[in-house]
Amino acid sequence: MILSVRSLVLTCALGALGAALTACGGPAGPPVARQGHHAPATSAAPSRPPTLAPGPAGLTPVFKNGPRTQGKTVALTFDADMTADEGPRAAAGEHFDNPQLIATLRAFKVPATVFMTGRWADEYPREARDIGQDPQFEIANHSYSHYAFTGDCYGLPTVSEDTMRADVQRAYAAFERAGVRNAMPYFRFPGGCYDQRSLRTLSSVGITAVQWDVISGDAFATDADAVARQVLDGVRPGSVVVMHCTRSAAPVTERALRTIVPELRKKGFRFVKVSQLIGASAGRH
Numbered sequence: 001m002i003l004s005v006r007s008l009v010l011t012c013a014l015g016a017l018g019a020a021l022t023a024c025g026g027p028a029g030p031p032v033a034r035q036g037h038h039a040p041a042t043s044a045a046p047s048r049p050p051t052l053a054p055g056p057a058g059l060t061p062v063f064k065n066g067p068r069t070q071g072k073t074v075a076l077t078f079d080a081d082m083t084a085d086e087g088p089r090a091a092a093g094e095h096f097d098n099p100q101l102i103a104t105l106r107a108f109k110v111p112a113t114v115f116m117t118g119r120w121a122d123e124y125p126r127e128a129r130d131i132g133q134d135p136q137f138e139i140a141n142h143s144y145s146h147y148a149f150t151g152d153c154y155g156l157p158t159v160s161e162d163t164m165r166a167d168v169q170r171a172y173a174a175f176e177r178a179g180v181r182n183a184m185p186y187f188r189f190p191g192g193c194y195d196q197r198s199l200r201t202l203s204s205v206g207i208t209a210v211q212w213d214v215i216s217g218d219a220f221a222t223d224a225d226a227v228a229r230q231v232l233d234g235v236r237p238g239s240v241v242v243m244h245c246t247r248s249a250a251p252v253t254e255r256a257l258r259t260i261v262p263e264l265r266k267k268g269f270r271f272v273k274v275s276q277l278i279g280a281s282a283g284r285h
Contacts, residue, residue, distance in 0.1 A: 150189075
């Protein structure tokens with residue numbers, strides 16, 4: 001969502017005006033992602049993914065980064081954003097998906113976690129299924145509507161307290177309709193905005209809220225090199241990087257990846273999914 005805190009504010013404000021809000025970000029010219037590109041069923045995601053224990057007073061736990069002292073691991077996460085009211089824009093030809101980015105991750109053999117809105121899965125069911133069936137990736141929940149779960153989140157429309165759980169569960173239902181069978185019990189708040197009320201309200205859903213500690217700044221960015229520098233300067237062992245996989249809202253993310261991935265590997269970093277970082281962190285929280 002973010003090149004800086006100031007950039008996050010701009011991004012979310014633009015999203016409130018109807019832009020695809022983001023937080024979802026190879027060799028030259030990697031092939032476009034192929035539908036049905038996935039490994040045999042024996043490599044499927046585990047049926048019981050790791051989660052964190054509830055926070056104080058039973059609140060939904062919040063995860064921001066993995067251990068700093070258990071090796072140089074980093075999780076790239078990509079928000080597949082589409083808000084509930086953006087259907088007409090998609091019908092008019094706006095692209096909220098980014099198959100080239102997924103193809104680049106595959107070409108580089110980089111595992112990643114995609115935080116997907118239910119509305120995105122409804123718009124791109126074949127792509128959602130293709131990503132969800134590939135063991136290189138895992139799909140997590142980014143709400144159905146991509147509306148805010150707090151009363152003050154950069155001008156985003158707000159989900160009422162009595163519909164918060166339903167919005168999360170509606171996203172999981174959209175994943176099921178698309179053919180995603182192993183969606184993870186992880187949730188990223190739209191705009192990254194949460195408070196005690198939202199954490200308490202979602203506690204019965206059994207999810208772990210996932211934030212980040214590295215802001216890529218790819219939302220609405222036009223300079224791929226600047227995005228790459230932002231990530232490379234911020235990554236530490238155990239980092240969670242927030243990026244986007246939405247062509248219209250994050251047009252340079254795929255190009256930035258071509259710098260980010262080899263440079264981090266030169267520094268000795270190993271790419272993992274969020275579930276792996278949470279599994280390594282469960283004993284610390």
